[in-house]
Amino acid sequence: MRHIGLDVHQGFCEVAIREHGKTRSAGRVASDRDALELFAGSLGPTDEVAMEATGPAMEIARIITPHVARVVVANAQEVRAISHARVKSDRFDARTLADLLAAGMLAPVWVPDGETQVLRRRVARRAALVRQRTRAKNEIHATLARCLLGRSPFSDLFGKKGRAWLGEQQLGVEEAETVSGCLRQIDFLDVEVAQIDRKLSEWAVSSEDARRLMSIPGVSAGVAAALMAAIGDISRFGSPRQLVAYLGLDPKVRQSGDEPARHGRISKRGNAQARSVLVEAAWVTIRQPGPLHAFGERIRARKGAQVAAVAVARKLACLSWQLLTKGEDYAFARPSLVRSKLRRLELDAGAASLPTRHGAQRISANAAEKAAERQLIEHAEAAYRRLIADWKATGPAKTGGGATRGRAPSRPSKRQAARQATAQTPAL
Numbered sequence: 001m002r003h004i005g006l007d008v009h010q011g012f013c014e015v016a017i018r019e020h021g022k023t024r025s026a027g028r029v030a031s032d033r034d035a036l037e038l039f040a041g042s043l044g045p046t047d048e049v050a051m052e053a054t055g056p057a058m059e060i061a062r063i064i065t066p067h068v069a070r071v072v073v074a075n076a077q078e079v080r081a082i083s084h085a086r087v088k089s090d091r092f093d094a095r096t097l098a099d100l101l102a103a104g105m106l107a108p109v110w111v112p113d114g115e116t117q118v119l120r121r122r123v124a125r126r127a128a129l130v131r132q133r134t135r136a137k138n139e140i141h142a143t144l145a146r147c148l149l150g151r152s153p154f155s156d157l158f159g160k161k162g163r164a165w166l167g168e169q170q171l172g173v174e175e176a177e178t179v180s181g182c183l184r185q186i187d188f189l190d191v192e193v194a195q196i197d198r199k200l201s202e203w204a205v206s207s208e209d210a211r212r213l214m215s216i217p218g219v220s221a222g223v224a225a226a227l228m229a230a231i232g233d234i235s236r237f238g239s240p241r242q243l244v245a246y247l248g249l250d251p252k253v254r255q256s257g258d259e260p261a262r263h264g265r266i267s268k269r270g271n272a273q274a275r276s277v278l279v280e281a282a283w284v285t286i287r288q289p290g291p292l293h294a295f296g297e298r299i300r301a302r303k304g305a306q307v308a309a310v311a312v313a314r315k316l317a318c319l320s321w322q323l324l325t326k327g328e329d330y331a332f333a334r335p336s337l338v339r340s341k342l343r344r345l346e347l348d349a350g351a352a353s354l355p356t357r358h359g360a361q362r363i364s365a366n367a368a369e370k371a372a373e374r375q376l377i378e379h380a381e382a383a384y385r386r387l388i389a390d391w392k393a394t395g396p397a398k399t400g401g402g403a404t405r406g407r408a409p410s411r412p413s414k415r416q417a418a419r420q421a422t423a424q425t426p427a428l
Contacts, residue, residue: 001069002044005097006051007090008060013051015039016094018102023095036060040067050101052076053109061111072101072108079106112232119203119229126196126222127273133189136182140166143175143182158186200225201348209234212323214341215333216316217292218285221345223277227320230274234325240318246270247278249314266310275313282312289377290332291384292316298388332380334373336365 007014008031015026029039040063043049049064050072051057061071079100100106112120137158144150149169154162163183171179204210204221213224230247237243244250248269255261268275286296292312300308323330329338343363347353354363365373 002047003098003102004043004047004049005094005099005101006049006060007094007097008051008054008057009090010055013060014090014094016091016098018095018098023098025091025095031056031060033063036063040064043067045069048072048101050074050097050106052079052097058111058117065111071111072106073111074100074106075109110232110236116229116232119200119225122196122199123226123229123273126193126200129189129193129196133186133193136185136189140179140182143171143178144169147171147175158183197222197348198350201345202350204345205349205351209324211342212327212329213320214345215329215338216281216285216319216323217288217290217330217333217337218281218283219316220281220341221348223281226274226277230271231320231324234321237321240321243321244314244317247275247317248272249275249278249310249317278313278316279309281316282309285312285316289374290381294381294384294388332377334377336369336373339363339365 003018004026005016005018006029007016010031012028012031013036014028017024017026029035043064045068047068048070049068051060051074053073053075057073061073065071074097079097097106140157144152147169152162152165154165156162157166166179201221204214204225207224207228210221210224210228213219213227214221219227231237231243234243237246241250245267246269248267248271250267252264252267253261254264282296285292286300286308287293292315295315296308296312299311319330322328340363
């Protein structure tokens with residue numbers, strides 16, 4: 001068995017081979033498909049290859065994987081032997097990768113399949129286009145501020161009425177050129193974003209997991225797409241905590257000696273796009289009645305609205321893990337709202353409009369159905385509040401003589417055990 005390290009660059013890959021306890025440099029391979037396929041064909045079925053997770057690493061791994069026993073794509077930030085080394089060269093990095101692979105000290109990252117990779121690229125491109133569009137809109141707002149024109153009397157400056165008002169303003173020649181140029185950029189970016197939204201909607205319509213996530217209040221097709229692009233295969237996460245840590249929503253912990261653990265801000269590791277859309281969805285979820293609303297209100301009363309939004313985002317990640325793992329929809333979803341979201345998704349994907357005559361399929365809910373759904377959701381929220389009040393009424397847990405300082409005992413009290421034996425499984 002040979003252990004091969006590849007130091008991947010845009011134009012070439014530096015190769016190092018460890019065999020019979022010795023590591024040697026083996027030259028370079030061009031970073032193009034033909035050269036890499038020829039290189040992969042020269043490897044043996046028992047060889048193992050390691051590389052850092054840089055730009056073309058995933059595609060190189062797909063080319064090499066069928067020819068070798070294993071390909072390890074390692075997180076570049078966690079390869080401390082390379083990032084903290086005093087010597088920095090391509091040959092040294094490749095040899096270090098081969099040595100670490102032979103020693104079993106490289107933790108592999110997940111290599112997404114083709115469908116997930118396409119979804120990731122579309123979600124990332126959409127986020128980049130939205131940032132560019134926001135930058136152009138901010139430039140127009142800055143121009144209005146420089147010219148002492150203040151804010152637009154219309155809520156949407158870039159809508160039909162807002163643009164008409166903008167065209168009536170007296171601007172200097174250079175400022176008018178700035179505004180017209182930014183408007184052209186916004187129009188172009190609107191078309192590009194709409195095309196990607198159409199592709200994402202087509203994917204979400206055919207994805208059972210995306211439709212299942214959309215049963216959660218506040219989770220739209222865009223949020224579901226960004227979350228599924230980051231997750232990929234849910235089976236690679238053994239627990240909700242692993243998914244929360246992967247998304248960077250877990251708090252930093254510092255503990256040393258006999259001192260109790262101190263929890264700080266969230267780690268912000270992993271996919272920043274998925275984390276940001278979850279926080280945006282949390283703001284919407286908090287405003288709707290239900291157990292998640294009660295949970296957010298409880299956190300906001302103690303730590304403020306910003307911390308509550310992040311806590312609800314973490315709860316949404318845990319809930320998503322439960323739904324995707326068990327193959328179930330959200331238990332407290334409002335059927336009429338879910339139907340409306342799914343129908344809007346189908347229309348965005350290019351579906352034909354439904355007839356509005358009597359006997360046709362009904363999407364929107366009538367007043368009685370809305371009232372009944374709201375009553376059920378309010379009852380679920382009240383049940384969650386009673387559960388929390390019951391839990392608080394038991395008082396702080398008693399610590400035994402052998403308990404670790406700063407930690408509560410794992411065994412429940414008699415009152416807790418009696419209540420848990422008769423109570424149903426909590427919603428959250």
